[in-house]
Amino acid sequence: MTTYQDAVAVEATVAEQAWGETFGRVLGAVAGCFARREARATAAELVAGLLLEVDTRNCWTLAQALGHPGPHRLQHLLSRARFDHDHAREQVARLVAGELAGRDVVLVVDETGDAKSSTDCVGAGRQYSGAIGGVGLCQVAVHLAAVTPTAKVIIDRALYLPADWAADEERREVAGVPEEVVFATKPQQALAMVTDALTAGIEATWFAGDEVYCGRELRRGIRSLGLGYAVGIAATYQVTDTAGQRWEARKLINKVRPGQWMRRRTGHGTKGTREYDWAWIDVHPDDAPAENENENENENENGASVLVARRHRYTGEVSFFRCWAPGDVALGTLVEVICRRWRIEETFQLGKGFTGLDQGQVTCWNSWMRWSLFSLIAAAVLAVTVAAVHEAAEERSGLVPLTCPELVRLLRALVLPPPVRDRDHVLHRTAWRRHHQAVATVCHQQRHLHPGPRRSPLDVRFVLVLC
Template structure:
């Protein structure tokens, strides 16, 4: 056990150095996006504060943990400070691209929802979200991740505005939605982010998504960008087989003979390696940018089926590659899509992606940006530790949650918890809540007057 502890101690030292270097590079990359030094300093405090050990992460709790006398500095940074957050997002994306240079990158897209209590929040509406486990009042945002064999980093996001919300001029004005932002479907947002990533210099060959992103227009756009794709499809999705017959995907999969299924490893979990049975069938493409290619059959268009080795549950994926491709390569790309769920868990569990309690456009864009920056610093730090430290065969690689525990214990300052500070914040919160209660009651009385 002492040998393992010595190895972990070495990793902790490397992690502390890698954290300082990565954090410094990230904040230097966005330094030119701030008009004032004070806002830049507050932004660095916020990024580091998101990783502190606090119960929830919002302007109140983080300001208290950082030792501020009130939340006003953080609230000003999110809402009114002169800060080009779109340029900052581009700079962070370029930094991540440089860090991933030379690696095989897959662009993965997925959406996630955050539960809300009021329709006054920008983009909030009643809709289905897997993150909240059903239909409810929530915000939904589409995210784009750059995933390699060892690293996964969110590099872009777009808040989804439902058609009725995007057309409501009063709500748009109240929340500060820019005039150039209109209604766009989730596939349209995904295609736009993928195009921006490639224009920024991402060296990707593949795009991956779930059933939301299997539409023909998106697949045609992805092909026009020069990418292959693997997208999930429903069992009832109609495809055209090699003979030109339209069939449901599940009916085609039912024709696969037992000897045609191949078992392949798809990754590692907490209980060991994950293995599924895989098969593929030829289908005709329907999404070529040049319609004549649909007839000529350029590239490789296949339907890939994945079967659970115990339950027999089958999932289907529509795939296209610009040239000849092996099943193992498609399995690798499909498997990388699942890793975006791990980035959501990291961003929500440790960097407060869904805890901001912000209501306006600028505040949402900036809070989500700082959360993604904090998550990116963690991912790049973990990658640097993996590269520099000698891997112990009896220890799993250092994960981001374990890295956060090390940073909190050895590098990050502890939350401010002295007696006077706690008493000050207790008094501030109770007074603020009393004023809010009085204003709320006064509003009700005015509303009830004839």
């Protein structure tokens, strides 16, 4: 055990140094996006504060943990400070591109949702979200992650505005949604983010997504960018075989003989190695870019277009994926790309569990964009730090590799300042919070005691500001 403790001590020393260097590089990359140094200093506090050991993460709780007399500094940073958050996102993407240069990168897209209590929150509406387990009132955001065999980093996000929300001029004005932001489907948002990632220098060769991102227009756009893809499809999805006949995916895969299924390892879990049976069959491509539509689409000229099936060893449940590669490709390569898609779920767990991705309690456009950006910056610093530790530290047979959650625990103990909990500060914040809540309660009660014509969201916002 002493040997293991010595190894952990070495990793902790490396992690401290790597954290400081990475944190400094990231903040240096976005420094030019701030108009004032006060806002830049508050942003650094916020990014570090997101990693503190607090019950929830929002402007109130983080301000108390950081020792601020109130949440006003953080709220100003998120809503009104002169800060080009779009340019900051581009700078962070370029920095991540430099860190991942020369590695096998797969761009993975997926969405996640946050439950909300009012449609006044920007983008909130009744819609499906796997995070809340069905249809409910929530915000949904599409995220793009760069995934390598050893690292996974979210590099971009886009808030999905439902069609009715995007067309509501009154709500858009209240939430501060820019005029140039219009309704876009999730596949359209995904293609825009992939294009931006490649422009920023991400050296990717593959794109992966679930059934939401299997549409023809998105796949055509991915091909025009020079990427291969592996996207999930439903069992009833229609594909065309090489003879020109249309089949449902579940029926076409029945043409694979029993001996043609191949068992392949897809990773390691707590219960051992995960293995599935895999099969593939050639299909006719239907997504050639516009400049190639008149060409003879065949495997030699337009790459390899295949239907891949994954079968559970014990339950027999089958999942289907439509894949395309610019040239010849092995089944093992496609399996690796498909399995990389699952790792974006781990980035969501990290973001929601350790960097407050879903806890901001923000309602307006600027606030949402900036909170999500700072959360992703904190997660990116963790991922890059862990990658640096893996490269510098020796592997130990008796220890699993350092993970981001374990790194957070080390940072809280060795680097990050503890939350401020001295008596005077806690009493001040308690008194301030209770008084603010009392004033808000009176305002709401007075509003409901005077029936009249229904106020618009603009009027309601004005009343709350006066209170």
